[in-house]
Structure formats: C-alpha cells, structure tokens
Amino acid sequence: MATIPPGIRLLVSFDRDQWYRALTFILTFLLYTSFHLSRKPISIVKSELHKNCSSVSELATIANSASQRPSLPALHTDMDCSWKPFDKRNYKQLLGAMDYSFLCAYAVGMYLSGIIGERVPIRLYLTVGMLTSGLFTCLFGLGYVYNIHSLGFYIFVQVANGLVQTTGWPSVVTCISNWFGKGRRGLIMGLWNSHTSVGNILGSLIAGYWVSSNWGLSFIVPGLIIAAMGVVCFLFLIEHPNDLKSMYAQNSSPGKSAHYYYEDSVQNRKSYDTELLLPKESVCVPVQPVVVVKRESEPSAISFMGALRIPGVIEFSLCLLFAKLVSYTFLFWLPLYITKAAHLDAKKAGDLSTLFDVGGIVGGILAGVISDKLGKRATTCAVMLLLAAPTLYGFSMISEFGLGPTVGMLLVCGGLVNGPYSLITTAVSADLGTHKSLKGNARALSTVTAIIDGTGSVGAAVGPLLAGLLSAGGWDQVFYMLMTADFFALLLLLRLVTKELASTKSPPISAVELKEH
Numbered sequence: 001m002a003t004i005p006p007g008i009r010l011l012v013s014f015d016r017d018q019w020y021r022a023l024t025f026i027l028t029f030l031l032y033t034s035f036h037l038s039r040k041p042i043s044i045v046k047s048e049l050h051k052n053c054s055s056v057s058e059l060a061t062i063a064n065s066a067s068q069r070p071s072l073p074a075l076h077t078d079m080d081c082s083w084k085p086f087d088k089r090n091y092k093q094l095l096g097a098m099d100y101s102f103l104c105a106y107a108v109g110m111y112l113s114g115i116i117g118e119r120v121p122i123r124l125y126l127t128v129g130m131l132t133s134g135l136f137t138c139l140f141g142l143g144y145v146y147n148i149h150s151l152g153f154y155i156f157v158q159v160a161n162g163l164v165q166t167t168g169w170p171s172v173v174t175c176i177s178n179w180f181g182k183g184r185r186g187l188i189m190g191l192w193n194s195h196t197s198v199g200n201i202l203g204s205l206i207a208g209y210w211v212s213s214n215w216g217l218s219f220i221v222p223g224l225i226i227a228a229m230g231v232v233c234f235l236f237l238i239e240h241p242n243d244l245k246s247m248y249a250q251n252s253s254p255g256k257s258a259h260y261y262y263e264d265s266v267q268n269r270k271s272y273d274t275e276l277l278l279p280k281e282s283v284c285v286p287v288q289p290v291v292v293v294k295r296e297s298e299p300s301a302i303s304f305m306g307a308l309r310i311p312g313v314i315e316f317s318l319c320l321l322f323a324k325l326v327s328y329t330f331l332f333w334l335p336l337y338i339t340k341a342a343h344l345d346a347k348k349a350g351d352l353s354t355l356f357d358v359g360g361i362v363g364g365i366l367a368g369v370i371s372d373k374l375g376k377r378a379t380t381c382a383v384m385l386l387l388a389a390p391t392l393y394g395f396s397m398i399s400e401f402g403l404g405p406t407v408g409m410l411l412v413c414g415g416l417v418n419g420p421y422s423l424i425t426t427a428v429s430a431d432l433g434t435h436k437s438l439k440g441n442a443r444a445l446s447t448v449t450a451i452i453d454g455t456g457s458v459g460a461a462v463g464p465l466l467a468g469l470l471s472a473g474g475w476d477q478v479f480y481m482l483m484t485a486d487f488f489a490l491l492l493l494l495r496l497v498t499k500e501l502a503s504t505k506s507p508p509i510s511a512v513e514l515k516e517h
Contacts, residue, residue: 096468114450129167190368359414
C-alpha cells in the first residue's frame with residue numbers, strides 16, 4: 001500500500017473546528033482589506049485633481065513659439081489643467097472638506113452601527129454595507145466618466161460612503177472574537193489587523209495605475225472589488241461557532257452519523273462521528289441516534305451607557321481619537337506631501353507611501369506580541385506613542401534629504417504610529433468587549449468596538465481637515481499638530497499605565513502553606 005503524501009497528512013491533522021477558524025480568519029481579513037482598499041484612492045487622486053499647471057503652460061507656450069503659430073486650444077491654464085472645482089487657490093481646503101465629509105459621517109455612523117450590529121444578523125448587515133459601499137465608490141469615479149464638476153456631488157458621495165462603511169469594523173471584530181479566545185489574542189489580532197495596511201497598499205497600487213490616465217478607474221475598480229467581496233461574505237461568512245452546531249444538529253438523521261457536541265472553556269466545538277455497525281446475524285433493538293444540542297439563553301444587548309461604564313473604555317476611546325488623528329492624516333495626505341517635498345509624480349508618490357503601511361504591519365504585530373508577553377496593553381501603547389513623537393519630527397526633517405532616508409523613516413513612522421492604533425482597535429476592543437463585568441455577554445462586543453472606533457474616527461475626521469488648513473502655512477505646522485496629538489494620546493493612558501505597572505501578581509499559595517494553616 002502506498003504511503004499517504006505528507007501534504008495530505010498535514011491537511012487531515014486539523015480538525016473541523018480548526019478549518020472553520022482558518023476560514024473565518026482569512027475571510028474577515030479579506031473583507032476588511034477591501035474596505036480599506038476602497039478608501040485609499042482619494043489620497044492618490046488628490047494630486048491629479050489639482051495639478052501644478054505652470055510647468056504645463058510653459059511647455060505649451062514654448063511649443064507654440066517654436067512653431068510660430070497662434071495659441072493652440074490645447075494650451076493648459078490653471079482653469080483647465082486641474083479638475084474643477086478643485087482648480088481654485090483654496091484647493092487644499094476643498095480636498096480637506098472631502099476627507100472631513102467622509103470621516104465625519106463615518107464617526108457619527110459608527111456609534112449607531114455597533115448598536116444595530118448587535119440586533120441584526122452580522123452576515124446580512126455586512127453584505128448590505130459592502131454592496132452599497134461599492135456603489136458609492138464607483139459613483140465617485142463616474143464623476144470623471146460623466147464630466148461632473150459639482151462639489152456637492154462629491155461631498156454627497158463621500159458622506160454616503162462614510163455612513164455605509166461603518167458596517168465593516170464592528171462586524172468583522174465581533175466575528176473574529178467569537179472564533180478566537182483570549183489566548184494569544186494580541187498576536188492573532190496583530191496578524192489579522194494587517195488587513196488595514198494591506199488594503200491601503202493594494203488601494204494605492206490600483207489607484208496609482210490609472211491616476212494619470214483615467215482617475216475615474218482608480219475608484220471604479222476598488223468599488224467593484226468591495227462589492228464582489230460583499231457577495232463572498234453573503235455566501236461564506238459564519239458569525240459564530242454556535243451557528244455550525246445548529247446546522248449539524250438539523251442535518252443529523254436516523255441511519256446516519258450521530259453528532260455529539262461538547263463546549264469547552266473558549267467556546268470551541270468538536271464533533272465526533274459514531275457509525276453504528278452491527279453484524280447482520282445479530283438481533284438487536286433499533287437504536288436511534290441522539291442529538292445533544294445545548295440551548296443557550298440569548299443575552300440582551302448592552303446599552304450605550306452600560307458599555308461606557310466598562311473600565312478602560314473611555315480612556316482607550318479618547319486615546320484612539322488622537323492616535324487615529326495621526327494615522328489618518330498620513331493616510332489621506334502622505335502621497336500629496338511626498339509629491340510636494342520630493343517632487344515626484346502622483347504614481348511614484350503613491351507607491352512610495354505604501355512603505356508607511358508596510359511599517360504599520362510590522363508595528364501592529366510587534367505591539368500584539370509584546371502586549372501578550374507582558375500582559376500590559378496600555379503600557380505597550382504608551383511606549384510606542386512616546387517613541388512616535390520624535391520620529392515624526394525626524395521624518396519632517398529627513399524627508400527633504402533624498403529618497404533613501406525617506407524610505408527608512410516611512411517604515412519606522414508607520415510601525416510606531418499604527419502599532420498603538422492597531423492594538424487598541426483589535427485586542428484591546430476585544431478584551432473590553434468580553435470584560436468580566438459583562439458576565440459572559442458577548443453581544444456587548446459590537447457596541448464596545450463601535451464606541452472605541454467611533455471615538456477614534458472623530459480624530460480621523462479632524463486630522464485631515466486640520467492638515468488641509470495648516471498646510472497652507474507650511475508642512476511644518478502639520479507635523480507640529482501631529483506631535484501634539486501624539487502627546488495627548490500618551491497623556492490619556494497614564495492612569496491605565498500606572499495601574500498596570502502597580503499591579504503585581506501574588507505567587508500562588510503552595511500546598512505546604514495550606515497544610516500549615
């Protein structure tokens with residue numbers, strides 16, 4: 001008999017529960033990757049919406065003079081080189097207003113999304129959100145196709161897209177937390193949360209491919225991708241392990257395998273199949289397979305104020321407000337800053353900006369691993385925030401000295417800025433959403449996640465708006481604003497850090513000590 005190939009042995013070594021865990025991990029990763037993939041194009045297209053047309057005009061003038069012909073109709077001016085209405089002198093404020101419209105709607109909608117997410121099936125809720133987000137992302141790109149120059153149109157699309165995109169984060173965090181317990185949560189969440197940076201990188205590359213030739217496709221293609229992933233979500237997403245238990249219980253019937261389910265401490269489900277094999281000569285009483293299904297009472301959804309009373313929710317929410325302000329300012333303005341500081345075209349600047357997200361992947365994983373090892377989430381965030389402030393100042397100085405130093409500082413800044421942001425929005429949110437004060441009510445997770453990320457999204461809305469206003473007076477003012485926000489984020493964690501450092505685990509009482517007493 002031939003030996004079983006090692007690859008097959010590896011596959012069959014995993015039980016059904018582990019395969020479903022892997023499916024949930026990969027699927028939720030890809031789902032939220034598509035969300036960020038659809039948000040990134042606006043930062044790439046900004047430099048195309050408003051160009052520096054003076055060089056274009058000079059080239060056209062030289063061409064006309066050389067040919068000794070009158071001015072050609074193709075001669076570009078400030079009015080026809082840029083895309084109206086972003087051709088005005090206050091274009092930075094207009095572009096900042098678009099960012100603010102999306103992020104403000106996202107912040108307001110997030111508080112409602114978590115409450116709704118606890119009361120409706122997550123799979124359907126997420127599917128509808130992704131399909132509508134794909135629609136509005138495509139609509140922005142269709143503004144180029146149909147030559148739309150109304151600021152109101154682009155603002156409306158951004159507001160609508162910001163609202164529907166709030167369906168994503170509470171839903172995927174709830175799903176991943178339902179399938180994975182608290183053991184090594186920081187590492188698992190750190191790896192999983194790299195979808196944010198992966199989505200930003202893919203979004204930059206896709207948008208950069210078409211930005212100079214047809215920037216409408218920079219939105220239409222990501223819009224189609226997130227809509228397609230919405231269909232995949234509807235077909236394959238499993239919200240909770242209990243859903244599988246119910247499915248197998250319904251499918252079991254006489255004459256087939258009997259499925260027995262047991263629940264362990266981390267809500268793992270393992271199935272055991274038992275075939276009743278009886279010899280034909282035997283006379284026996286027919287045995288009906290018994291299906292044991294434990295019915296659990298459905299916990300009531302937590303109130304908004306009840307979620308705020310969970311220890312640590314307010315501090316981490318306000319800390320994330322400032323941490324996300326820094327992260328999203330980089331997300332929306334970094335390509336334009338590189339274009340101006342390094343004098344690169346839109347595509348090269350967009351490609352270079354992906355290094356910030358590469359650093360963010362490493363930073364998120366490191367933050368998760370370190371916080372798991374130390375058992376101190378707040379302290380890990382505080383140390384990275386403390387290191388981020390001087391790094392931001394260094395980036396503003398070094399970015400003027402060439403491509404090499406800029407690449408290095410982009411990687412370091414990405415790790416230190418996105419590390420705390422990643423840890424708070426994933427492992428910390430999951431820890432607080434399953435806090436012991438909730439007495440096992442896992443339905444609170446969606447609301448807690450929405451409160452933390454919704455508060456952070458307020459900072460995400462304010463940061464790019466302030467960047468648009470301050471950049472008119474020079475980019476140094478933008479970096480001073482980012483360092484100030486980083487300091488406030490650190491300040492808000494000091495109470496939790498002090499509490500973590502003061503807490504010491506007393507050694508367990510040995511059996512000898514018990515006997516002596």
